[in-house]
Amino acid sequence: AQRVTQPEKLLSVFKGAPVELKCNYSYSGSPELFWYVQYSRQRLQLLLRHISRESIKGFTADLNKGETSFHLKKPFAQEEDSAMYYCALSDFGNTGKLIFGQGTTLQVKP
Amino acid sequence: SQTIHQWPATLVQPVGSPLSLECTVEGTSNPNLYWYRQAAGRGLQLLFYSVGIGQISSEVPQNLSASRPQDRQFILSSKKLLLSDSGFYLCAWSVRAGTQYFGPGTRLLVL
Structure with missing residues (x-):
């Protein structure tokens, strides 16, 4: 079955x-x-997708097919990074439907 | 530019009452449309999606239904709400299988 797990x-x-x-x-x-992010009082929005191989706001994510992982990383956290982060997957079919993980709240303390 | 609207923003309904949540998209044609629910501690769950007018696919069996009466209008309904229908409902659109853009959401509390 298709599943996305965010353990934290x-x-x-x-x-x-x-x-x-x-x-x-x-x-x-x-x-x-994909990684989606929701900042306080803002809409859920795309942060990055693996096929783009971009770095957005200093975040990167590498798809590891062997470990079936797509961890999101940033070398130096900023307070404005505090938000809810969702990992999601989609097949390459026409529907585009997403399967989301449970989400992780990132809290960056000063 | 494209925009997506949802209303109402919040809703408090008694158990057994009907439900109608509306989502509209502006600035694009023939979008894929999606309804998600976010329940406490359970992440985002896809409820329905539509790739065209009158075409609705249901992802999970439940007390809800969806309709797409117009190209850019997506409606989520229920004839009789249950307590378990409480949650945060998000509508989203995309061009085919591209990036999804989310609306502001509707918070539903069933009492």
């Missing part, structure tokens, strides 16, 4: 510390992986 409900770090938000997936084919 809450991740709390100090400003300037490295951040790694974990995401593991279960999928029988070749999925497309």
Whole structure:
């Protein structure tokens, strides 16, 4: 079955510390992986997708097919990174439907 | 530019009452449309999606239904609400299987 697992409900770090938000997936084919973010009082929005291979706001994520993981990383956390982060997967079909993980709240302390 | 609207923003309804949540998209044609629910501690769950007018796919069996009467309108309904229907409902759109853009959401509390 298709599944996305984010094992940490809450991740709390100090400003300037490295951040790694974990995401593991279960999928029988070749999925497309995403990270979505929701800042306080804002809409859920795309942060990055693995096929773009971009770095957005200093965040990167590498798809590891062997470990079926797509962890989100940032070398130096900023207070404005505090938000809810969701990992999601989609097949490459026409529907575009997403399967989301449970979400991880990132709290960056000053 | 494209925008997506949802209303109402919040809703408190008694058990057994009907429900109608509306989502509309502006600035694009023939979008894929999606309804998600976020229940406490359970992440985002896809409820329905639509790739065209009158085409609705249901992802999970439940007390809810969806309709797409117009190209850019997506409605989530129920004939009789249950306590378990409480949650935060999000509508989203995409161009085919591209990036999804989310609305502001509707918070539903069933008492």
